Amino acid sequence: MDIDKWFSKLLDDPCNELIQKAMDEGQIPVGYSCSYVPDVMLSVEGLFPIRMRAPGITGTELADNYLSSVICSYTRSLLEFALDGRYDFLRGCVFAASCDHLRRLYDNLEYLRRPGFSRILDVPHKTGDAAITWYTDELQGFAKALADHFGCDMSTDSLSKAIRENNAFNAILREIGELRRSDHPVMTGTEYHHLVIAANSSPKKTLLPIMEKIRDDLQSRDPLPPYRARLLLVGGHLDDPGYIGIIESQGGLIVEDRLCTGSYPGLQPIPETDDPIAAIARHYLTKTSCPRMMEAFPERAEDIVYLAGKCRADGVVIQILKFCDTWGVEAASFVSYIRDAGIPVLRLERDYRLSGEGQLRTRIQAFIESMGK
């Protein structure tokens, strides 16, 4: 299977063929917009989660009128798609009050085009016991709202089953991801990102056999042709594998990622306990590594240096969405921290829509050359 080709086609459409198929079978798609939204709770019988994206967006003229042009372009793109009716297939949307931009997206959508089911989760900015208790309460209310609105089973058994299935699916993705890190990788970062984004934006049950086949096929694949440098990619929301494709076209192979929409830390297993909602609250609050968490900069910075060492990266590329306040400030601090650790680092600002490709190529080339590769 040509992973890039097959998945590119799949990811081109926010309502792709797998979603259509699941809907035809009576499954209900519910959109969400942030890694703090526990998508596993939207994976109970009868529902499936879709991480909202705006593939192929060409402009945000309508959204700019409301959100202004100084809000992050991911948020604006979602509003533009919503106003265009591109999310009308979703039966509900779940947001997280995770940053100013997403909070205001929710406010604007409530006024302009309220989804059939609309919920914003109040996610604490800390991870201590009080915060986890708070988020557990929040998710209990969320579970009740889902059950009331969709009539789905949000019982302990049902949620435990969803956790088991989620863990099993993610285990396959992690297994595939490991193949990027070997001394002679058999898959590119672009290919892997295709899989991860597809997993976020397609019904997992339909995707599972495809992922299993890919995992099996990769075992016998030949190593990739020589590349110039091994890179760790860091940043927030990135749902366009084409961006990674440009980096890799210059010889910088992405062997590991630490993205909101990536493999680490999002694919870690959720503990299977007697209290699935508490386990989910703890997992999503502590395993989603976003600069919005006020106290955890040292851990996040150490994590990057550790990951870079673990995957034997020659350098770190930090990519952030322009206008993102939390990542904007954090990236400045990361650069000093990573550099002080003796690891070459490149910081890139980007728009949600893939643009400035020539400039990106030049920066990557220069970065790789500066590492003597």
Added chain:
Amino acid sequence: METTKPGLSDYLEFNKYRAINLMHIGRMAAKHGPFDLLRDMKRYPWMWDLVKVNRLLQRLVDGRSGNYRTAVAMVLSGVVDGVIELLEGIFYRSDRLILHEDLLPPEIFRAMGLQTWVPELLGILLPMIVPDSMQKYLDAAENEGIPPDICSLPRATIGVAMKNAFPTPLAVVSSNMPCDGGMSSYTVIAQQTKKPAYWVDVPFDFKSERALDYFAGELKAMIAWLEEHTPGRMDWDHLKEICDKRNVMAELELDIWDMIRQRPAPMAAEAVWMSHLWFFNVNPGYDTSIKLLADLKSLTEKNLAARVSAVPREKYRALLWNPPTLHYVDLMVWAERTYGVSLILDSMSFNRQPFIDTSSRDAMLKSLGNIIMQGPMARHTRGPAEMNYFPDIFHMVKHFDLDMVWVAGHIGCKNTQAMSGVLREKCRDAGVPLLVIDYDLMDSRITPKEGIQEQVGNFMENIMKARRLDQ
């Protein structure tokens, strides 16, 4: 209603307050001694701009008269006194000094016997005095990789930290208020100071009892953390005393707000907003703050009794949404004289939760928490906008009999920018004229004062059909 023009007594009054300000500064200089003062002015170069405060006084009283002029001068003088006290604190009580984010309750720190410095204060005060004073700090932050689109207040604050121009604290305390930029800035400040830091968390949906309990718990944990990391110890009786006095201040302010509902208003602009900004956010529960508000109330009453309008020929009454235009803080002086616009109230002052329940320790913490969560900026940057952002605007328009809404559309305030589209439609539906001023809070290179005047002029003449009073 009668109006007044500046006369001899106004001139004398101006000089009185100018002399008082100089005395405050002189007091500090005399106490500190010339050698130490020069050393500290080298360590804190922003002090050179602070001591130019009488330039601001000159600009703010220009063309104003009577009790209104006196009130503005008196409030500014009170601020000068407060700043000098803070400076003396960093000079003489540095062994108890903490840096704290501007929306955290100073009542608690004071009751703990801690000396405080609010990093954001410089970004608020300095551009009012010297409009371009923060540009070097903005540039310093950008040069270190802080994105230029982050709100200029936290960006400038980061710049001050990067230039090592803050006093050295024992600890840093912050929160997730009021916005992501503000919150993130403390990651940098904590790293720069290399001191232990603590953050309190304010829920998004802040109106429930659950949120109140959660946040009161956060404040409790903060107190315990401060007791562990500083010599500060909570004196609950002292906290009660401070809170009781703050309640007196709140009563006085509510009385003033009640009087400015009258058309034309007997008091306006800086006398109203600057008094709230400083005395409730920096010096709550001080005897000097009570006295100042009592004097302010008395001046307002006198104007009301004598049927004197604060703004001569008040023709339009405005609500200012967002912080005032700091680098052109005398905008209202110009707008009053040019179009007869009276600024009645602003989003930074208006609040719905003024009093503290002092019946128990928990009650005090809950009330203080509620004041913060329901207070300016915190309230308007969280909670669904349909529940508090728009209702507050339209409540204020109705309650204070306002003719228009001016949004100081600070380009770095993404929370406000992202609501302007919906606000425009809601104001249109409600028949409330809306002006969104495009500018940056403290960087006049983005929009200079002439650009702000032009936007206001276009709005007043094209939308309000106003005629200039100065032509």
